[in-house]
């Protein structure tokens with residue numbers, strides 16, 4: 001495994017791999033790996049023969065007052081995990097390598113898809129994501145790029161960017177990884193204290209409630225959302241950011257649950273904002 005922090009050196013190495021006919025699989029991350037990240041790397045390993053992982057906590061996708069500074073980091077542990085999975089290249093640039101003095105170009109997906117769900121409470125977040133992922137795609141030039149479905153809106157926005165800008169790669173959404181009790185894996189779960197860790201279960205439980213209601217024939221989105229919210233409110237540290245049921249294709253709100261839908265929740269548990277979701281075809 002080779003580790004690069006300079007863009008040009010990585011580009012050169014990958015250009016040789018490409019000349020040898022290698023198919024490049026790319027896993028962009030912000031590090032502090034859990035099983036979810038490792039599953040993306042393993043899937044990349046199965047579907048391609050040259051796996052590149054980037055580890056970069058991207059400042060432009062954090063808003064003022066968000067957790068950029070305190071975002072958990074452990075590069076040595078991450079590198080060891082990449083090595084164990086059989087990753088070929090790790091890219092760990094400094095902020096100044098990605099955003100040198102004078103940097104001023106951004107890629108922004110406009111319209112409802114970035115304004116709803118997390119886009120409503122994190123203005124500018126998706127502009128930061130599309131900009132950095134666009135840069136990373138230009139640096140790595142992958143054939144396939146692997147993203148976790150836990151960030152369902154991120155996947156939808158990036159798929160749209162790839163379509164809109166005719167990018168020559170395919171996004172592969174990968175299933176959410178969960179702890180045994182249902183909590184979706186997230187690097188931010190380390191922020192939770194013991195009580196909050198218990199309270200955090202209301203996110204996945206609310207999705208289970210929704211799927212049970214659907215199984216019993218309920219199709220009224222408002223009624224399902226109300227019951228999901230009531231359950232989430234039973235946790236004393238929970239403050240709801242959003243509970244929404246949206247059309248999976250454009251993330252617009254729906255009144256009647258039918259077709260390809262996404263149930264999405266964002267809840268503050270103490271000071272930690274957690275998200276979870278479930279996709280369903282009804």
Ligand code: PAF
Pocket residue numbers: 028029030056058061129132133151154
């Ligand atoms: O999902 C993440 O970890 C980040 O948003 C990504 C895609 C690596 C861009 O910084």
